[in-house]
Amino acid sequence: MHETNLLYLQIQPDFKDCIEDVAAGKLSKEHFYINVQSDPYTLQDEQNIQIFKNKADELTFSKNFQKLSENHYSFALANNPSVNNDEWRVQFITSKKSNKDTQGLEKDYTSLAISHERNSFVVLGDSLGNISVLNNGISEKIKTFDGAHEEEITCLKVFPSNKVLLSGSMDMKIKIWSLDDGGNPRTFTGHRQTITELSLIERGRNFISCSKDGTIKLWECGSGKCLHTFSRKENKYDGIQCMALLSGQNEETTQTANELEFGTEGKKVVAGHCSGVITCHDLYTKRQIFQIPSLFTSPCTAITNFSQNFIVSGYENGTIALWNLNSLERPVKVFSFQKGTPINKLVTYNSKTVFVSSGIDANIVFDITGKDGDYHVEYLVCEDKTIKSFEINQISGDLYVAGSQGLCSVYSI
Template sequence: MVKTVTVCHIQPDFAEYLDTGVGEEFYINLDESLNHIKEYRVKCRDDSLFQELSRNLYGTELDGKKFRFCTKESDYADIVSDRWTCIDVNDQSATLYALGDAEGNIRVFNSIPTLQQEILSAHLDEITTLRFFPSGQVVLSGSTDMRLKIWSLVDGTNPRTFEGHKAQITDTCMIGRGRNFVSSSLDGTLKLWETGSGLAVHTFHRKENSSDGVNTMNLISENTKDQDALSHNLEFGTAGKRIIAGHESGVITLHDLFTKKQTLQLPSTFMCSCNTLTRNPSNNDQFYAGYQNGGLAQWDLRKPEQPLDQAYINEGIPINRLYYRSNGLYVSSGVDTALKLDLDEKKGTIHCENPTFLVVNDSQVAQFAAAPRSGGVIAVGNWGLCSSYNC
């Protein structure tokens, strides 16, 4: 049985009403279906209906269902763009945020935040993925222009460009210290690159359909005996590394980076595109997938026949992005909904009964990243959204 998460939207400035008492009431809209919305009016001082649970966290019960709302912990007002499309965070010697936008620009900020590097027109079109190299001094970018580029954050130069994909880049992941990385594309391929030479070491694709576009991927890293002794030409640390790839068909494939074999294929459980994947880095068996029709699935690679658990978030509205953080599943849904669902990984269940909605002011969240030194996240998206939440 597929569970259902009922979606709520709250008046974005409701917390100001509660703090000041200005205004008599605010609204909460309960999305009972795609075509039916039920509106509630909450009086500011009605503690019986609406309660402050903790700093930035509020709770209510509507039609016998419990809901929580999380307001912004911090709002990075100085980080401005019309539409942020991706973010990565490096927290080694100092905290740095790399953000890409829909115009092909990259901006890097510190934690104050102060602009550290601005790379305008880094790509011809939208930046779809950004990854810091472990040093924090170099960043990898990918775009709808089908190119991948390395950028020095010291002087803003572009020492290397990687070409070979025939459709937009959708995702990237670093291998170890970054001497190799993997990219995915809507052309149906995953490419393993060697950073120094700029060469594509190997190209992976789904065995059953080589043109089945890849929307998303995730790296699984396992300890391997004598891992350093295992090597191929132009490969460094690929032993014990696997890639999960989510395809436009909805199929999910598993590829071994060292042996170059596709080792598993999971079925298209919702019969629509798998848009996004995420996993707990400390659990190599389970992961979460989000689909075009609003479906969520929790998978276990040891039981690939069917998901451990399934849920809908307003069935019919696409899941844009998933992100695992502190035993919670952060979800971007449709054009204006972001929420957190609690998880029970031991039982393999997604808790849908008491969701926490992030107050994102009607923005569509493009991507989440871990907020440094806290258990929360940073969300970026359109209308200049760049805010942290700690639920």
């Protein structure tokens, strides 16, 4: 099985300040570093980038580094023994907006969701069980739900109406919140371990939740009832760390729809288990459709739908795999990023681009459909912090991220 190693490049967190000091004439010259690593434990190459002005008073960089725009910079690794290509181009992307709420530094933001409109509002869940709603510019808090949960908030979803919020937590509870008046009209209980993910079905009359207790539950919001509990047939206690909702053709069945189910026909859910196994269940027929064995001997920590017939999975050992659901014998492509460090989160965009978060300041964007040996990788710079959650605004293309030490930023991809 061929595996492509995606390099881990780390740039000095304050490199923009270094550039601005020279540009403004505060310093005649300055420098910053770029580390080139195949894993977080082995430094293969450190390159020192010099900044100065030439005779024409133009800002100049050494080592094939250049500024493309206000928040985009490119760097070419020429004749570097760490890579196969003679010239391996990468791009660093810095946030166009960052939340400067210093009070947030004492806590980690652990989950994030955005509204479904151009002028998105942002919802953040933190390690203390609080929920904050920020404006589109992430500069102002619109509303807070202090003590929303008793423990860390692990997942959030905004309903398509943009008036209702769903939250899941390590306290094993799921709650619905009114974004208008702050009310909590319903709390869902039944899971016996941490809630790890939530997915709304169509407009949200039904939703699914998964948990480290090994179950996926299908709920109906109006009644608060759990309509069905899914688990892996071979091991019902195999914890679930992530899931993704898929849409496709209906399976042949003679059963009639539950009167409390809305939009479950043709819907399937794939789940990543602590064992590394991936299972798929049909929400309408309630059948387990397939199971992908644990090929990488590592827990599956992240999963995302890539297109109608493809999914991407991430693992605790830093492996990323692209799967064709019509041919599951082996993955289509396998990548390694930050070996030995868990993949925190995966999100896809435009059916070709994958956003990956792994460890401290190791966040990349790349075209997973590219030709072998020719993957253009972009790095999101977030000041030595860990991105715990991110979501892309499908209208504007902006990427919203949240993470450790109060990290909340917006990137223009």
